[in-house]
Amino acid sequence: MQPRTVLGAATVHRFDAIVVGAGGAGLRCALELSEHDYSVAVISKLYPVRSHTGAAQGGVGAALGNEEEDKPEWHFFDTVKGSDYLGDQDAIELMCEEAIAAVYELEHFGLPFSRTPDGKIAQRPFGGHTRNFGEAPVKRAAYAADRTGHMILHTLFDQCVKKEVRFFNEFYVLDLLKDGDACLGVVAYELATGEIHIFQAKATFIGTGGYGRVYSITSNAHASTGDCMAVCLRRGIPLEDMEFVQFHPTGLRRLGILVSEAARGEGGILRNREDLDNIGSGKDGFMAAVAPTVKDLAPRDMVARAIYDEIKAGRGIDGSGDTGSDYVYLDLVHLGEMVINTKLPDISHFSRTYLAVDPIVEPIPVQPTTHYAMGGIPTDTQGRVMRNARNEPVEGLYAAGEVACVSVHGANRLGTNSLVDIVVFGRRAGADMARYLKDAQFGHIGSEPDAFVRSEIDRLKHGGGKERVADIRKAMQSVMMVNSGVFRTEENLTTARDTIAELRQRYRQVGVGDQSDYFNTELVEAVELGFMLDIAGTIAESALNRTESRGAHSREDYPERDDKNWLKHTFISVDEDGQVSFDYKPVTITKFKPKPRVY
Amino acid sequence: MQVTVEIWRYDPVTEESHFDSFVREADPTERVLDVMLAIKDEDDGSVAFRKSCAHGVCGSDAMEINGLNRLACQVLIQDLETDLIRIRPLRGMKVLRDLIVDMDPFFEGLKQVQPYFIPAEEAPATEYRQSIDERAAFDDTTKCIMCGACTTSCPSFWSNDAYLGPAAFVKAHRFIFDSRDAGDSVRSCFRPRRLAVAPASSWSLV
Ligand SMILES: Cc1cc2nc3c(=O)[nH]c(=O)nc-3n(C[C@H](O)[C@H](O)[C@H](O)COP(=O)(O)OP(=O)(O)OC[C@H]3O[C@@H](n4cnc5c(N)ncnc54)[C@H](O)[C@@H]3O)c2cc1C
Ligand code: SF4
Ligand code: FES
Numbered sequence: 001m002q003p004r005t006v007l008g009a010a011t012v013h014r015f016d017a018i019v020v021g022a023g024g025a026g027l028r029c030a031l032e033l034s035e036h037d038y039s040v041a042v043i044s045k046l047y048p049v050r051s052h053t054g055a056a057q058g059g060v061g062a063a064l065g066n067e068e069e070d071k072p073e074w075h076f077f078d079t080v081k082g083s084d085y086l087g088d089q090d091a092i093e094l095m096c097e098e099a100i101a102a103v104y105e106l107e108h109f110g111l112p113f114s115r116t117p118d119g120k121i122a123q124r125p126f127g128g129h130t131r132n133f134g135e136a137p138v139k140r141a142a143y144a145a146d147r148t149g150h151m152i153l154h155t156l157f158d159q160c161v162k163k164e165v166r167f168f169n170e171f172y173v174l175d176l177l178k179d180g181d182a183c184l185g186v187v188a189y190e191l192a193t194g195e196i197h198i199f200q201a202k203a204t205f206i207g208t209g210g211y212g213r214v215y216s217i218t219s220n221a222h223a224s225t226g227d228c229m230a231v232c233l234r235r236g237i238p239l240e241d242m243e244f245v246q247f248h249p250t251g252l253r254r255l256g257i258l259v260s261e262a263a264r265g266e267g268g269i270l271r272n273r274e275d276l277d278n279i280g281s282g283k284d285g286f287m288a289a290v291a292p293t294v295k296d297l298a299p300r301d302m303v304a305r306a307i308y309d310e311i312k313a314g315r316g317i318d319g320s321g322d323t324g325s326d327y328v329y330l331d332l333v334h335l336g337e338m339v340i341n342t343k344l345p346d347i348s349h350f351s352r353t354y355l356a357v358d359p360i361v362e363p364i365p366v367q368p369t370t371h372y373a374m375g376g377i378p379t380d381t382q383g384r385v386m387r388n389a390r391n392e393p394v395e396g397l398y399a400a401g402e403v404a405c406v407s408v409h410g411a412n413r414l415g416t417n418s419l420v421d422i423v424v425f426g427r428r429a430g431a432d433m434a435r436y437l438k439d440a441q442f443g444h445i446g447s448e449p450d451a452f453v454r455s456e457i458d459r460l461k462h463g464g465g466k467e468r469v470a471d472i473r474k475a476m477q478s479v480m481m482v483n484s485g486v487f488r489t490e491e492n493l494t495t496a497r498d499t500i501a502e503l504r505q506r507y508r509q510v511g512v513g514d515q516s517d518y519f520n521t522e523l524v525e526a527v528e529l530g531f532m533l534d535i536a537g538t539i540a541e542s543a544l545n546r547t548e549s550r551g552a553h554s555r556e557d558y559p560e561r562d563d564k565n566w567l568k569h570t571f572i573s574v575d576e577d578g579q580v581s582f583d584y585k586p587v588t589i590t591k592f593k594p595k596p597r598v599y
Numbered sequence: 600m601q602v603t604v605e606i607w608r609y610d611p612v613t614e615e616s617h618f619d620s621f622v623r624e625a626d627p628t629e630r631v632l633d634v635m636l637a638i639k640d641e642d643d644g645s646v647a648f649r650k651s652c653a654h655g656v657c658g659s660d661a662m663e664i665n666g667l668n669r670l671a672c673q674v675l676i677q678d679l680e681t682d683l684i685r686i687r688p689l690r691g692m693k694v695l696r697d698l699i700v701d702m703d704p705f706f707e708g709l710k711q712v713q714p715y716f717i718p719a720e721e722a723p724a725t726e727y728r729q730s731i732d733e734r735a736a737f738d739d740t741t742k743c744i745m746c747g748a749c750t751t752s753c754p755s756f757w758s759n760d761a762y763l764g765p766a767a768f769v770k771a772h773r774f775i776f777d778s779r780d781a782g783d784s785v786r787s788c789f790r791p792r793r794l795a796v797a798p799a800s801s802w803s804l805v
Contacts, residue, residue, distance in 0.1 A: 046659070049657075050659050052651070054652070054656055055654075104726055108726075109716060112734060112738075112741050115730065115733075119730050147742070150656060158715035158716065161714060161715055162715040169703075221652045221653065222651050255654075350654060353673060353675070468644075514645035518612070518695065519647045519696040522644035
């Protein structure tokens with residue numbers, strides 16, 4: 001093999017449409033586009049089946065009513081209430097209605113759902129999903145054991161293989177090509193060779209997932225680094241509602257590996273140190289006092305806070321009061337071997353492998369783990385990216401899935417609603433792109449569209465910087481976990497913001513030792529860190545700015561929800577000098593007027 | 600405890616390969632992947648390997664660890680029962696750099712089994728019905744994460760270019776034994792030539 005240099009000319013590709021990201025959102029979008037006669041390419045930094053959609057466990061929410069009566073209106077209401085009234089109700093209504101067809105469609109693509117005794121798709125209860133506007137939990141999560149995301153990812157990928165969709169695997173998108181308010185494609189770095197590629201397109205879709213790795217304890221994959229949110233921010237597109245970060249109540253202690261809410265859906269109970277005698281009894285735990293109707297199936301934000309409250313009050317298992325290290329128990333013992341092995345096989349396996357704890361005989365040590373990005377790139381219900389709070393689109397640019405903010409999850413996402421989101425809005429974006437492509441033209445790209453990317457790579461590889469990626473990344477992850485986590489105050493958010501600003505300065509001095517062009521994973525990690533620092537900054541700034549508590553954003557210094565001043569979406573922008581500015585968009589309210597959120 | 604980690608290095612430019620050795624402190628309950636990441640962070644950033652989910656669900660980090668193909672994120676140090684850890688790339692695939700092998704032929708090969716659902720009937724208004732037992736018949740083979748560990752540990756795969764290897768059978772089984780699928784006839788051209796298919800009940804995989 002001949003060494004190649006990154007200074008040579010870039011390879012230029014032209015497609016009618018490109019899809020960045022091959023998780024559930026990207027693949028569903030690509031499938032929709034494959035119904036038409038356009039040239040399409042999917043670009044992904046991972047092999048498609050490695051995408052983090054494959055880690056989703058518990059289920060995909062749809063009011064199929066297979067196990068008991070259910071209605072899309074109830075799903076709609078639960079999602080609005082779960083969002084703490086920040087979700088846009090037009091988008092939520094549409095999602096809950098289309099969820100039903102979307103789930104049947106997945107089944108028609110061959111998805112092996114678990115089954116009811118009469119052969120229908122099986123469903124189970126999940127946090128915040130209720131019957132008749134909050135009366136009691138309802139079985140709404142359609143599932144395939146605790147591997148629902150794996151089945152969705154593989155089923156969609158299989159269909160893409162069937163349709164002969166073109167993939168560029170292990171291509172890392174680093175920049176967006178823009179001309180004024182139009183998107184003309186992307187710039188990508190080929191991991192195998194270090195070559196730069198220009199992908200010119202009339203329509204570009206972004207489905208690059210979340211940013212959990214900004215935090216030290218997370219259920220997210222190493223690849224979940226918020227890349228394309230940061231790319232958009234750098235290219236002048238604001239990000240919406242970045243203060244809303246979901247902490248899932250039950251991550252495996254220290255590791256953050258997720259124990260799905262399905263475990264509580266099947267009857268699991270959280271226990272503190274005063275409750276050890278009740279292990280295996282099936283008796284109520286501490287959640288019964290926090291949420292009397294739904295108990296352990298309260299929405300995630302409430303359960304995560306309740307766990308921290310227990311720990312702070314010295315009722316964590318080790319009693320230290322330290323939310324960083326203390327934990328509580330998730331008790332499945334009373335469910336018995338049969339339920340645990342057939343309905344929750346993977347999470348039992350994780351618990352045995354990583355903690356040497358067998359949930360059949362003993363409770364699982366758990367603590368909250370950073371899980372999901374409610375905020376992201378602002379879009380409308382067609383998946384079109386908005387360039388400001390006044391609903392003006394970026395021509396030819398689309399996004400859906402965790403990277404985007406429609407907003408259907410508002411201030412707190414309900415479990416099972418992300419898998420719905422990716423298939424419903426992935427499809428809608430693909431359909432709108434196909435419409436858009438009818439009259440769209442290729443834009444004119446300037447003479448050196450890759451100049452920025454080349455100079456960044458050059459600086460990291462040859463700039464002689466002495467700072468190490470790992471040091472800055474660790475500092476970022478820990479400051480975010482401690483200061484921009486489940487509970488927030490002006491003081492700790494200021495610490496987070498200022499520390500991130502310092503780390504960004506240090507990042508300018510980062511040097512990459514590996515000089516190779518071939519699979520330079522050290523370089524990739526350095527670039528990812530740059531993206532994550534940008535994201536961390538927007539989270540801390542937006543959280544400091546919002547002086548109320550709503551959903552997952554819990555300010556100890558502003559403990560109440562403040563509908564008078566804050567029933568609105570945050571749009572954060574950062575200019576070239578790093579100056580932050582905010583704008584706001586009203587929440588779309590159709591059927592459900594904001595009410596206090598009690599369960 | 601102290602561990603010695605020997606990692607296979609391959610440079611595609613010089614085409615030279617060797618083991619690099621790293622001595623580190625590690626907790627017995629750490630994953631092999633954790634130790635590799637610590638080496639990358641603190642000792643030598645240029646060690647190249649794939650990783651993503653870190654808990655055995657994405658299939659990125661299959662490699663040969665002390666002679667067996669495994670996922671680095673699924674093996675704890677204590678599971679190895681030794682303080683010498685020797686890591687090599689999967690065999691039978693072209694090594695691109697260090698522990699990274701070319702997976703394209705693996706994914707291309709799978710296409711020969713028509714690895715997608717071919718419905719037996721027109722889609723109904725709701726779901727295709729399938730009993731709990733029918734669903735259970737192919738449960739094991741739905742779990743494959745396409746890591747390639749099985750295929751690349753098979754000597755026949757190393758020596759015979761035409762042989763697709765076990766992962767392809769797993770994928771084929773997942774559809775052949777799905778009561779909703781009618782792809783048997785198209786997949787059968789693959790079936791008898793490659794493998795005498797055992798009844799589902801005796802076929803326990805993954
Ligand atoms: C452990 C776990 C369990 C979950 N369980 C559930 C559940 O039960 N129900 C539910 O509804 N939700 C669940 N979720 C949430 C849900 O799985 C995710 O939000 C959703 O799958 C995200 O899908 P996506 O398509 O947006 O992104 P992803 O699946 O993360 O895909 C991102 C894609 O983008 C690519 N990419 C990223 N950056 C770049 C770049 N710079 N250049 C090129 N490509 C790039 C990646 O390679 C990947 O292909 C869970 C999440 C986790 C972490
Ligand atoms: S069947 Fe083979 S490719 Fe599939 S998960 Fe098992 S070892 Fe990996
Ligand atoms: S990193 Fe995903 S399987 Fe190991």
